Amino acid sequence: MTEKQLDLLLKGVQKPGRYTGGEYNQVVKDKEKVDVRFAFCFPDTYEIGMSHLGIKILYSLLNNIEGVWCERAFAPLPDMEENMKKAGIGVWGLESLDELKCFDVIGFTLQYEMCYTTMLHMLKISNIPLLAKDRKGLENLVVVGGPCTCNLEPVSDFVDLAFLGDGEDSMREFILLYKEFKKKGATKQEFLLQASKINGVYIPSFYDVSYNDDGTVKEVKPNCDAPKRPQKAIVQDLDNMFFPKTFVVPYISTVFDRATAEVFRGCIRGCRFCQAGMMTRPVREKSPSVVSNQAKSLCDSTGYDELSLCSLSTSDYTKIEELLNDLLDWTEQEKVNISLPSMRIDAFSPELLEKVSKVRKSGLTFAPEAGSQRMRNVINKNLDEKVILDSCKIAFEGGHTAVKLYFMLGLPTETMEDIEAIGDLGQKIVDLFYEMPNKPKGKGVQVSISLATFVPKPHTPFQWFGQNELELVRAKQQHLVEHLTTKKIRVSWHESKTSLLEAVLARGDRKLNKVMLKLAEEDCCFDAWDEYLDFEKWQKAFLECGLDMQFYANRQRDFDEVLPWDHLDYGISKEFLIREMKKAQKAEVTQNCREKCAGCGANKMLERGTDCAQCKVNL
């Protein structure tokens, strides 16, 4: 596509900056001189995709390889898609304005299940055959990465190859192999066979799935010389891991428009509902000086004046004080603000807040996740009420008057009393505010309670748990609202239908490919957005395929059932997950990894070996 064609397409389109490319720091190469062209697609809007750290790391990593040109592509909104349809133009890479079908490899990052339909829609409107078996050549290879590949069975028919775990090493190996095989004119099959040997690569078509009469999985086994259990890849040494020296700087404002420095991967906490915390083990930290230098390079080269430290739980970084001192050495002078998302409530000390001097006094957000202590023990969120109240007190004394609390509803063993406890906790925070002798004058307090419906995820101790039915979820939401007696507490929740579909897809099997294909034919797209989700289309598709949402979402599994993702090795043992689930049912807590090793098995992935005696016993 030429720039002139782009001008015509953009007529009357909202926020054209989403589609133009040309941002500062984008990488442009001579397409006649590159060997492999890679389209890095984020199956959502530009604003969301450009906020994602992973795409920035891998974009830069791929473009640093000679002969490889990686571009970015995002999903067009309906107004743009309309114009594209009229002009007969599909999704394009922002750097070259060439359409996806011109690319050797089309990569999607799957960050959440509800983006599956958007991925398929992007392929569809780009005139690329949806099913992997219909793409015969080596070109237009569709590859996926991101957390959802831990069970991508519902979209396995559409995908040629998936990356499990950290992508830095496996993608580099993959792209070099592709370059070599393209040069020697290999077939797709020849390439895939060789690629299946790369650590962290999973090729769905190399595995056959058989089912029991009740619809559960009987067996998954390779149909060729592919590894029996593909294992996720991990980066061994974060200090020497590739990290971009700069980011593409968007023109339009995106959700997170700032420099981001990663401080560590993995999480010591072991919250039983948390997929990220389980899947990214073992914990690997970066040194403070490395983080600080990388952050400075980013700020200098992008012009960002905000720096965000990124990890699953930044306050668990062992050298947080040292890092903040390193950062403050240059950020103060360069007028860069530091923001610390993902802080645990119990780490919220006045000293830490003071270090992060420019935190603006807007709202504060905490995630107790559950209202009663019993429930918090079930999910292993090791946090007691006193800590929550103390943190709120510090916040109020610091001048804050609004607190936002995140809770989950529909957790295993939950009763109506646990639901009431959510409201009670809110009430205690309100009371706390009014009991303060030095409370801010003339201001009321506002406690916002945000309820998410719990979605059980693969590779977590709750992977066997049947999600609460929609009616029960609604009854619980209603019960909480009725239990409240003050207007100082506001309750909000997400669309529960989305949580149901998420639960279906998260633990789905290959039978769902039929459903996904139907949804693609129906032009479903942006289903992660309430305003675009058409639930009736989903219901219809399930009905037509003779499949039942409840089977996937609400059914309680037995420990001995073969789960659709059991053949994917994420380093944590099934025994550990079962142990944790049993402890959850008894409301017993497990200490964090630094206090006592729980023997999950992830340490065995470390090349330097594990020094943890407990691990050795448990393995």
Place this chain on the structure above:
Amino acid sequence: MRNVRLIYKKGGRAKYISHLDMNRLMLRVIKRAGLPVWFTEGFNPHAFIAFALPLSLGFISEYDICDFKIEDDNFSNQDVKEALEKSLPEGIEVVDIIEPQMKVKELCFAQFELLIECDEKAKNDLKEFLNQDEIIVEKMTKKKKFKTFDVKPKIKKFDFEEIENGLKVSLLLPCGSEDNVNPMLIFDEAKKKIEFDVVLVKRGKLYDKNMQLFH
């Protein structure tokens, strides 16, 4: 500390950067360039920059103005220019760095050039349309109500040039805080009767009330 006026061009894909986004962009450009720009001293210090005249989304320009203050007197205009040139994104170019001579409120007229694609008949219709004694247009007020007025007396000068498949129209229109006319106001009105496409709008030089080049 001294005042600095950046005169720049905006074109290519950069024409899709809105006025609001330009502000953020320029702050980042300045930071990347390492310019010793004066920061406000309030609760939330930020580099102080001011744009003379907003540019509509999709227009290109050859004489846009951004003012700021430089704290380090050893930093010459040439230094500023070189630092900015290294840090500006595709489509935005430095025309000149000067010491401001006029105040922004002295801005009075802007030169526009529109590339129009149309057939022969539309060419004549358009000429006739602009040659009318009165051109009544509709404008939305800040209160979201429509008001109508005659725009013709505000068009200080206009001219046509025949090009392949269309016309090049140049217009001199009032701009600034006193009175401001967007050329699309006139051509959107014309579109109600005549079929044509505005392919490109370029805002050219800016002038004060005596038609002195704004500088």
